[in-house]
Amino acid sequence: MEDSKQTGTEDNVPSVIDRYFTRWYRADLKGKPCEDHCVLQHSNRICVVTLAETHPILQNGRTIKSINYQISDGCSRLKNKVSGKSKRGGQFLTDFAPLCRITCTDETEYTIYSCIRGRLLEVNERILETPSLLLEKPSTEGYIAVILPKFEESKSITENLLSREEFENIVSKRRVAESQSS
Amino acid sequence: VMLPLKDKDKPVVQKLLSAGCCARCVLRFCCVRVQAAYRRPQQEILKDLQDFLHGPEKNQCDVSTDNKSCDPVVSEAAADPPSKRAKLETDLSDDGQAEAAAAAAAAIITETHCVCVVCLGVLQEFSDTDQAVKTEKYEFDSLVLSVSLPAQLCVREHSCWLHVKKEVREKSPLLDKEDIVPLKEAYKWLVQSTISTELGGVFSPLEVAVEFSHNPTDSDCECHLYQQTILHKNKCKCWAFMSVCRHYSCPPTQPSSSCVLQGIQCLHQSVFIAGRYNKFCRSLPQTPWLIDGERRMESSVEELIAAPVLSAFRANGFNFSSSGREDVDVRTLGNGRPFAMELLNPHRARLNVQDMKQLQESINVSSDKIRVRDLQIVSREAMGRMKEGEEEKTKTYTALIWTRKPIKKEDIAFISDIKELTLDQKTPLRVLHRRALAVRQRVVHSMNTRFLDAHHFHLELKTQAGTYVKEFVHGDFGRTKPNLCDLLKMDTDILELDVESVDVDWPPSIQE
Numbered sequence: 001m002e003d004s005k006q007t008g009t010e011d012n013v014p015s016v017i018d019r020y021f022t023r024w025y026r027a028d029l030k031g032k033p034c035e036d037h038c039v040l041q042h043s044n045r046i047c048v049v050t051l052a053e054t055h056p057i058l059q060n061g062r063t064i065k066s067i068n069y070q071i072s073d074g075c076s077r078l079k080n081k082v083s084g085k086s087k088r089g090g091q092f093l094t095d096f097a098p099l100c101r102i103t104c105t106d107e108t109e110y111t112i113y114s115c116i117r118g119r120l121l122e123v124n125e126r127i128l129e130t131p132s133l134l135l136e137k138p139s140t141e142g143y144i145a146v147i148l149p150k151f152e153e154s155k156s157i158t159e160n161l162l163s164r165e166e167f168e169n170i171v172s173k174r175r176v177a178e179s180q181s182s
Numbered sequence: 183v184m185l186p187l188k189d190k191d192k193p194v195v196q197k198l199l200s201a202g203c204c205a206r207c208v209l210r211f212c213c214v215r216v217q218a219a220y221r222r223p224q225q226e227i228l229k230d231l232q233d234f235l236h237g238p239e240k241n242q243c244d245v246s247t248d249n250k251s252c253d254p255v256v257s258e259a260a261a262d263p264p265s266k267r268a269k270l271e272t273d274l275s276d277d278g279q280a281e282a283a284a285a286a287a288a289a290i291i292t293e294t295h296c297v298c299v300v301c302l303g304v305l306q307e308f309s310d311t312d313q314a315v316k317t318e319k320y321e322f323d324s325l326v327l328s329v330s331l332p333a334q335l336c337v338r339e340h341s342c343w344l345h346v347k348k349e350v351r352e353k354s355p356l357l358d359k360e361d362i363v364p365l366k367e368a369y370k371w372l373v374q375s376t377i378s379t380e381l382g383g384v385f386s387p388l389e390v391a392v393e394f395s396h397n398p399t400d401s402d403c404e405c406h407l408y409q410q411t412i413l414h415k416n417k418c419k420c421w422a423f424m425s426v427c428r429h430y431s432c433p434p435t436q437p438s439s440s441c442v443l444q445g446i447q448c449l450h451q452s453v454f455i456a457g458r459y460n461k462f463c464r465s466l467p468q469t470p471w472l473i474d475g476e477r478r479m480e481s482s483v484e485e486l487i488a489a490p491v492l493s494a495f496r497a498n499g500f501n502f503s504s505s506g507r508e509d510v511d512v513r514t515l516g517n518g519r520p521f522a523m524e525l526l527n528p529h530r531a532r533l534n535v536q537d538m539k540q541l542q543e544s545i546n547v548s549s550d551k552i553r554v555r556d557l558q559i560v561s562r563e564a565m566g567r568m569k570e571g572e573e574e575k576t577k578t579y580t581a582l583i584w585t586r587k588p589i590k591k592e593d594i595a596f597i598s599d600i601k602e603l604t605l606d607q608k609t610p611l612r613v614l615h616r617r618a619l620a621v622r623q624r625v626v627h628s629m630n631t632r633f634l635d636a637h638h639f640h641l642e643l644k645t646q647a648g649t650y651v652k653e654f655v656h657g658d659f660g661r662t663k664p665n666l667c668d669l670l671k672m673d674t675d676i677l678e679l680d681v682e683s684v685d686v687d688w689p690p691s692i693q694e
Contacts, residue, residue: 044615141660
């Protein structure tokens, strides 16, 4: 950290995410092309679910019409409440539990999924008022939700996820396929 | 020493001795409460008891005892208990003579070889107890002794009491069982004085727990008499001698072995110390850092402090607490951070001001990663003062800030004008696994900037305790609002952080 003083250009400074989190991915979620999710796992096992930068919502200058955490008639992620150190009362999520639905102004609708098993700690309510956060800072202020995996599953939950390298390989293959088809 | 016995005790003494009772248990049953009487060697007590029964000069008890005191060994041992040490020393320096005397005494009174039918040897062989305390080299001022005896001893005690009661029923007033000196009491009189005089002192209590067992008689606990003894602890008058005899021998049978000393646990009351520490290293956690049971850093603040402290107090362990804590990569400068330690089972408890100064010095020379000041012994109660003011107190920090966009000196100048900025801080993600999720309001009282270059400046902050400074700088996914990114309208990150002061006025500072 000491020698970062001399460098100072943005590329050389590890960001908060680089320093404390590991990036994990799910590509083409539920078989839908390019609906990639990113899970940032902190060294303390807490996970932040975000859109991967390749997600269709973040492409082609799309704008967001609405974000809905009411995932069914009976279940709203906004009603999630946790109390105490042990986070009692949080909704328990499985890999493919929907977190929210995002509708773009072009009427395309996307479902964002939990990607991992764990207890829901919070959802990002600020993106409801300011959806542009999601577009401008998808991996920080535009996060979707915070999930706490079970202690004993904190390692195994990422086994089904792609590492950053694996994900980047998929993305570059996609680009190749795209350029060939066009 | 004259035994405080009266003529009416004679049949009791007679009965007990012939039943195989040891001299000290005889004293107990005769309700002798003169502690010094118990501390004399048992051969002497026994001899006095026999003189009391058969002595020719019945009316000159004093004289006869005096005469016996002329024997050098007896006179020494019969002296007041504080001279126990003197006696031991004499034994050491004058081995031959003492041995010869002991052999002579044993020859006269053969009964001493028998294990007492009532106490199963607890009052006969107790010398190991003080040895255990001595080998651990405790320094202490007073002693709290707890004794654990085999439960079945109460059967023997009761059986023996019934045996005596039957004998003396007509001849003397009713012997009340409650007046008998409890075995534990007599044992404590014996042992406690020995240990205390060996090591001396008045203030810090040492707890000594002694445990005896006697497996051969454990089954006595299943007998009817045991149940009755437990049930009717103080109302034993109700059951008759005859019914007892059906269930248990009366007097108790002669045991073939003594109680076994299972163990002696010595525990000195905790000692509390306090001080302030500096941390000069950015790769040193405050407490050992374990992830999945594996150590992440080779040392920690508490370990660096504890090592010399534990050896000075010869303590078995410690509990470390402090007024807040800094992250592994944060330095604590200035006057340092108040901390306190509970020292568990210290074998040495009283260090004076000079000793503490030396201890502080030895901590400080042992590592250049930390430094300690104001090290002192405190009370358990005073430790609370460190925690109570924690939330209200202020802390000052210096942070090295990186900005994504290039900055000029004047771009950041406005920050110094911001006063009493209230933050809404959601529990930072980095501590959310162990703290409750909440939004906490914290106040940044004032800030000051020192421009370094186009992407760096130093930010000095004075904050309410409990403010998460790192999150204030990078925003923690927008979970701290407002944050420095908001204020500067660009991404900012924190590269280094120093705690400059922890404004807690405890513990009191010590003049160097």
